[in-house]
Amino acid sequence: MTLPGASATVPDLLRLVAVPVFAWIAIRDIKTRRVSSGVWIPLALLGAALLVWDAWVARSAGPLAWQEFLLPTAISLGFVVPIAYLFWWFGGFGGADAKALMVLALFFPAFPQYVVGSWTVPLTTTPIGSFSFTILTNAVLVGVAIPVVLAVRNAAAGRVAPVMFVGWPVPWDRIPETHGSLLQTTSGLSRRGLDLDALRMYLRWRGLSLSDVRDDPDRYRDPSTLPDEPNPPTDGAVHAARSDGGESVSAESDGESIVDGSESVDEPTASEESKTDDPWGAEAFLSDVEGTAYGTTAEELRDGLEVLSSEETVWISPGTPFLVPVFVGLVIALVYGDLLLGTLL
Known part of the structure; x- marks a missing residue:
């Protein structure tokens, strides 16, 4: 969480460790379709520690900062975590996909803020302010775009068939x-x-x-x-x-x-x-x-x-694993923000 008018906080800087880790996870998932459960434990512990840190900072800053912390955190933990679990339960997600979203819900409950030269990223935010929800919606949009990319690739090569989208x-x-x-x-x-x-x-x-x-x-x-x-x-x-x-x-x-x-x-x-x-x-x-x-x-x-x-x-x-859209959705969220709401609002 970044307070209004401030640059990136120490917790937000520490959250950037998620980028190389999720890049490695996505590459491994492409190559092996296997991700060790052990990778999520240190990420979850770090995410929980950063969440407590943010809560303490927001509580110390006053009622407004505390309120701005509570709403996105409640959405992140109260909506993103349950939806990831339910999708896994009903077979929509693999176990690693669900764990990844749960970890991101801990890691990024609210929008971070980073100053890069004259730019401040993410470029857009949303009214609800839940960053993990933004990552989820970005990942879904990227996942929806993959069949279109496959179809264009196949069409360009002259491979027109009923399964060219998949x-x-x-x-x-x-x-x-x-x-x-x-x-x-x-x-x-x-x-x-x-x-x-x-x-x-x-x-x-x-x-x-x-x-x-x-x-x-x-x-x-x-x-x-x-x-x-x-x-x-x-x-x-x-x-x-x-x-x-x-x-x-x-x-x-x-x-x-x-x-x-x-x-x-x-x-x-x-x-x-x-x-x-x-x-x-x-x-x-x-x-x-x-x-x-x-x-x-x-x-x-x-x-x-x-x-x-x-x-x-x-x-x-190829059955592109969902961890790949999750990683791409994370990068897009950190640079641009919410692809859906950020464009419409």
């Missing part, structure tokens, strides 16, 4: 290093397809690479080629402790022998009935892994494998 085509050999989901099925383009993390889990579980599958798809459709002792599937992240799904696994990792699924086994784990009822061993995989493979069904896994075993180029959705 994805783009990539060569098959980039799939092992790509997060997102297939937008392509055996019956055509679709907005819902195989989760690529689930695909990597399956390949690691069998000890195969995507190249193995493409080299001999008929062989691997037969579940009798499933290994006796499947490998740990990991969580499907591109950079995992074990096989990355891009190379056949034949080495030892963490002291455990990993079976190469490209080799036949003497005692197949699949029953005679499953040899005809479970192509690719999809049901065997899903029944063996703990929990669910990101909600993937056996039919989706089979269909995705059929596509990837033959197509040279496939459409995928």
Whole structure:
């Protein structure tokens, strides 16, 4: 919180640490789709300490400053935090997205103020004065703009398709290093397809690479080629402790022998009935892994494998993580202010 007529306070200067941290979080989320829960704890503690500091300064400055502190703080903690939790509860946000917004609600309850040369930023404010709410609305607007950017990019390259607003085509050999989901099925383009993390889990579980599958798809459709002792599937992240799904696994990792699924086994784990009822061993995989493979069904896994075993180029959705719009929304808020209300008012 910055008092009228003053330059940036010490708490507001300390709040700028959020910019490089959220930049790192956004980059990590793009590359791995994984953000450690441990990153939020120090940020939350610092945010809480700065909030107490602001409260003490505002209380000491008089009733007007105290009132100007209470309203945006109440909106930040009483609205932004619950809405982040509710969106996570109903599946609209990932856990990291919700935690990021909760941390920002602590970090930026009110509009900060920074003097850069002859400029004072943010350039605009809002009547309610809740900075975390501004970051949220900015992030939503940036998120809405992403499909438009994708469509323009695809149109400029001559790639006109029903899914041009949500994805783009990539060569098959980039799939092992790509997060997102297939937008392509055996019956055509679709907005819902195989989760690529689930695909990597399956390949690691069998000890195969995507190249193995493409080299001999008929062989691997037969579940009798499933290994006796499947490998740990990991969580499907591109950079995992074990096989990355891009190379056949034949080495030892963490002291455990990993079976190469490209080799036949003497005692197949699949029953005679499953040899005809479970192509690719999809049901065997899903029944063996703990929990669910990101909600993937056996039919989706089979269909995705059929596509990837033959197509040279496939459409995928990168599924841009919301932490990227959150970071961009934070930067816009610090420089300009509220994209929506600041423009309209």
